[in-house]
Amino acid sequence: MVVSESTLNILTSSTSARLPADVQMPRYERDALRNGIVHLGLGAFHRAHQALYTEAVLNEGDLRWGIVGVHLRGRRLADVLRAQDQLWSVTERHAEQARTQVVGALRAALFAPEQGEAVLAALADPGVHVITSTVTEKGYSFQPASGELDLDDADLLHDLRHPAAPRSTLGVLAAGLSRRPATAPVTVVCCDNMAANGDQLRQLLLQYADRACPALRGRLTDGSIAFPNTMVDRIVPAATTGSLDWASQRLGLRDEAAIVCEPFTQWVIEDRFAGPRPAWERAGALLTGDVRPFQAMKLRLLNGSHSAIAYLGQLRGRETVAEAMADPLIRTAVRGLMFNDLLPSVTVPAGFDAATYCEQLLHRFDNPALAHRTEQIAMDGTQKVAVRWLPTLRERLAEGASCPWLERALAAWMHYLLQGHAEHGQRLTVSDPGAPALVAVLRQTLAPEALARAALSHAPVFGTEPWPDALAHRLGRHLAALQSGGTEALLASAP
Numbered sequence: 001m002v003v004s005e006s007t008l009n010i011l012t013s014s015t016s017a018r019l020p021a022d023v024q025m026p027r028y029e030r031d032a033l034r035n036g037i038v039h040l041g042l043g044a045f046h047r048a049h050q051a052l053y054t055e056a057v058l059n060e061g062d063l064r065w066g067i068v069g070v071h072l073r074g075r076r077l078a079d080v081l082r083a084q085d086q087l088w089s090v091t092e093r094h095a096e097q098a099r100t101q102v103v104g105a106l107r108a109a110l111f112a113p114e115q116g117e118a119v120l121a122a123l124a125d126p127g128v129h130v131i132t133s134t135v136t137e138k139g140y141s142f143q144p145a146s147g148e149l150d151l152d153d154a155d156l157l158h159d160l161r162h163p164a165a166p167r168s169t170l171g172v173l174a175a176g177l178s179r180r181p182a183t184a185p186v187t188v189v190c191c192d193n194m195a196a197n198g199d200q201l202r203q204l205l206l207q208y209a210d211r212a213c214p215a216l217r218g219r220l221t222d223g224s225i226a227f228p229n230t231m232v233d234r235i236v237p238a239a240t241t242g243s244l245d246w247a248s249q250r251l252g253l254r255d256e257a258a259i260v261c262e263p264f265t266q267w268v269i270e271d272r273f274a275g276p277r278p279a280w281e282r283a284g285a286l287l288t289g290d291v292r293p294f295q296a297m298k299l300r301l302l303n304g305s306h307s308a309i310a311y312l313g314q315l316r317g318r319e320t321v322a323e324a325m326a327d328p329l330i331r332t333a334v335r336g337l338m339f340n341d342l343l344p345s346v347t348v349p350a351g352f353d354a355a356t357y358c359e360q361l362l363h364r365f366d367n368p369a370l371a372h373r374t375e376q377i378a379m380d381g382t383q384k385v386a387v388r389w390l391p392t393l394r395e396r397l398a399e400g401a402s403c404p405w406l407e408r409a410l411a412a413w414m415h416y417l418l419q420g421h422a423e424h425g426q427r428l429t430v431s432d433p434g435a436p437a438l439v440a441v442l443r444q445t446l447a448p449e450a451l452a453r454a455a456l457s458h459a460p461v462f463g464t465e466p467w468p469d470a471l472a473h474r475l476g477r478h479l480a481a482l483q484s485g486g487t488e489a490l491l492a493s494a495p
């Protein structure tokens with residue numbers, strides 16, 4: 001083999017000895033690892049979150065939990081990880097502080113479209129006791145408002161016709177689980193930002209099984225496959241050229257899979273496993289009977305605020321969350337949204353102080369060391385808004401309360417979808433497979449109130465239960481303000 005200069009400068013098992021002494025390395029023999037976990041969706045979030053909890057378990061000597069990673073789409077990262085012997089670095093940064101660790105937990109990075117057989121074999125392996133997933137909300141092929149399968153999803157439709165050669169998350173999971181011996185229980189741990197994410201995934205698999213592989217229904221209902229609900233939290237921006245260059249400087253080696261994320265991390269998991277599991281609690285995970293209060297607190301306060309920052313930030317030309325938070329108009333709106341509109345709808349888990357939690361969130365959003373792009377968070381709004389904002393809005397309106405900030409954020413999202421450019425003129429890229437259908441509805445009229453009414457009747461996002469007429473009226477006023485005076489006019493009229 002020709003060893004080129006550039007190969008010598010890449011993070012691999014052999015070059016890792018050259019890393020600076022303060023970079024934490026795996027403290028176990030990687031060759032002795034066994035496959036215990038299959039993970040679907042090998043993006044940055046998994047590699048900075050669940051993989052680190054598992055790494056801590058491995059570092060304590062329980063080597064049953066090596067991870068087989070599966071990329072469902074996009075092969076670049078699978079290739080990168082293979083070239084790096086499945087190693088990558090995670091640097092936790094806040095302002096000037098930085099701590100770096102290299103993770104060794106990954107045993108293989110499979111690319112499902114080309115290695116489908118190996119993926120299904122891994123899922124069916126009786127030595128694998130846990131399957132985790134981070135495929136983003138849209139990766140589960142469902143309609144956010146109804147929770148039903150999205151029969152417009154091309155990959156899902158493909159799999160319903162060809163279940164033995166699946167492409168979608170549900171199809172891959174169903175085919176792999178169907179192959180497992182009946183004597184091998186397994187736990188599927190959904191780690192995406194959906195309410196009752198484990199229950200939701202199980203429901204979707206049941207719907208899928210009924211259409212494509214009826215034999216799986218029995219396995220999904222006999223208790224041999226568990227779907228605990230989880231709450232996952234860590235701010236992990238997608239890598240940028242800047243973050244990769246920064247990591248290379250720090251490591252003295254090129255790591256094309258390097259992650260720079262915040263120090264904060266939280267994982268709350270319903271303690272409902274069908275077989276053995278890694279002792280993730282040793283790494284700080286909370287195993288508990290009821291995850292719902294944690295999910296609501298996090299999805300509404302953190303993710304709900306994030307989405308507002310994203311749409312206001314995009315319209316006002318703020319590239320990152322930290323930049324958006326430094327904009328007084330956005331900061332005031334985010335505080336109002338959190339403390340006035342969202343917090344009253346959240347039952348904070350025992351032992352948490354709600355106001356402290358919100359202040360911590362503001363501090364996390366301010367982190368100047370992260371380039372967390374508002375464009376990234378703005379993606380897939382049709383999935384996210386339905387989970388992050390609408391349950392609060394429904395509940396608060398039913399109680400007769402008002403949500404002035406949340407309603408303004410909703411209007412800003414609609415305006416963002418329609419505008420296509422920021423207030424200073426820069427083009428905006430809307431990346432959301434569900435958006436064209438909503439935008440088509442919005443484009444049917446120009447009158448703000450009619451536009452708001454049309455949006456609220458778009459069932460895939462807003463559901464089939466009617467929204468109060470007064471809401472359409474208020475949203476219409478906000479849209480009119482946006483059309484005439486932009487976000488400045490929108491936010492100036494807020495309480």
Ligand code: CS2
Nearest residue numbers: 232233234235303306376377
């Ligand atoms: C963000 C989340 O991109 C987004 O939609 O709101 O990825 C967020 O950073 C994480 O959920 C934090 O735990």
